[in-house]
Amino acid sequence: MIRLGTSGFSYDDWVGTVYPKELPRWQWLPYYATLFDTVELNVTYYRHADRKTASGWVQRTPDSFLFSVKAHGSLTHERQDPEVADFRESLAPLVGSGRLACVLAQFPHSFHATPENIDYLTVLRDHLEGFPVVVEFRDAGWLEAGTFDRLRQLQFGFCSVDEPRLKGLMPPVTQVTGPLAYVRFHGRNSAKWWEHENAWERYDYTYRDDELLEWVPRIRALDGQAPLTLVYANNHYRGQSVDALKALSRLLSGA
Numbered sequence: 449m450i451r452l453g454t455s456g457f458s459y460d461d462w463v464g465t466v467y468p469k470e471l472p473r474w475q476w477l478p479y480y481a482t483l484f485d486t487v488e489l490n491v492t493y494y495r496h497a498d499r500k501t502a503s504g505w506v507q508r509t510p511d512s513f514l515f516s517v518k519a520h521g522s523l524t525h526e527r528q529d530p531e532v533a534d535f536r537e538s539l540a541p542l543v544g545s546g547r548l549a550c551v552l553a554q555f556p557h558s559f560h561a562t563p564e565n566i567d568y569l570t571v572l573r574d575h576l577e578g579f580p581v582v583v584e585f586r587d588a589g590w591l592e593a594g595t596f597d598r599l600r601q602l603q604f605g606f607c608s609v610d611e612p613r614l615k616g617l618m619p620p621v622t623q624v625t626g627p628l629a630y631v632r633f634h635g636r637n638s639a640k641w642w643e644h645e646n647a648w649e650r651y652d653y654t655y656r657d658d659e660l661l662e663w664v665p666r667i668r669a670l671d672g673q674a675p676l677t678l679v680y681a682n683n684h685y686r687g688q689s690v691d692a693l694k695a696l697s698r699l700l701s702g703a
Contacts, residue, residue, distance in 0.1 A: 449671070449676050450671050450677045451484075451514065451676070451679070452484055452485075452680075453485070453488060453678070453681075454487060454488070455680045455684060455689065456491075456684055457476060457480040458477075459684055461648075462687050462690075465686050481509045485512060486513065486680075487515060493518040494521065496520065496531070496534045496535055496538040497539075499538075502540070502541040502542055503541040505542070506541055506542065506545045509547075513547065514547055514549040515548055516550050516552055517542070517552065523576075524553050524554060524555050524556070525556055527568060539551075539579070548580075549676070550582050550628060550678070552582050552630070553581055553604075554607075555583070555587075556586060557616070559585070560590075561590045569583070569598060569599075573603075580626070581602075581605065582606070582607050583607060584630075585607075586618065588616055591621060599623075599626065604626050605626030605630050606630070608623070608632070608670075609631070610659075611636065612641050613636070613638070627675070627676075628677065628678060629674035629677040630679075631666075631667060632681075632682055633681040633683060634651060635652070635653025635683035635688075636659070637653040651682055651683045652683070652688070653685075655691075660692065660695055660699055661699055664700055667700065
């Protein structure tokens with residue numbers, strides 16, 4: 449099963465491009481759920497959702513709709529005294545409704561494949577025990593057989609990425625190491641990846657069909673190895689992620 453969605457859904461610059469101008473903000477998620485059947489929530493990286501907010505996500509989407517959530521930054525970036533209990537509690541409504549697809553642990557580029565960081569993966573498994581977890585590395589130094597073996601031992605999924613082909617960044621490698629497969633499209637804006645004034649500039653990118661077509665056999669291969677394959681587009685500026693997924697869906701169908 450392949451599910452497509454975007455990284456985040458609450459963007460002001462989607463008004464008029466994705467969302468009708470007259471649509472109230474509280475109806476953005478229900479409208480989004482008419483386009484896709486899953487979403488990757490970025491907000492959980494910055495703060496813990498209260499039960500009312502998380503319950504609202506569940507209530508405003510169909511029963512079959514799935515949420516992937518980013519691990520809180522204290523778990524992946526600070527890694528000192530992480531706010532584990534609060535993070536776990538914030539996911540209770542998603543877990544209780546069976547709507548949590550997984551937790552995405554996105555590590556920074558500075559998280560290199562050192563013995564200390566390799567050991568931290570085991571610590572992370574303890575922190576997130578009971579949750580399906582997918583790990584995204586930003587440093588290409590993790591690309592070795594030992595990494596994939598460790599992920600399998602921990603039952604962590606591996607996040608495959610499409611991003612600029614810059615030295616040190618992850619190339620488009622696909623692996624199934626856990627209970628599900630996971631792909632993120634970040635765009636290929638090489639010029640703005642490291643040098644930008646605003647964070648959104650990094651993800652300002654429109655995919656061409658030939659670039660998306662490179663991923664069709666890879667995604668199909670993942671689908672053949674995992675019961676669930678989640679594909680998210682993070683090139684969110686002005687709804688470019690929505691356009692990318694519509695094109696990708698067409699290409700996957702063979703159209």
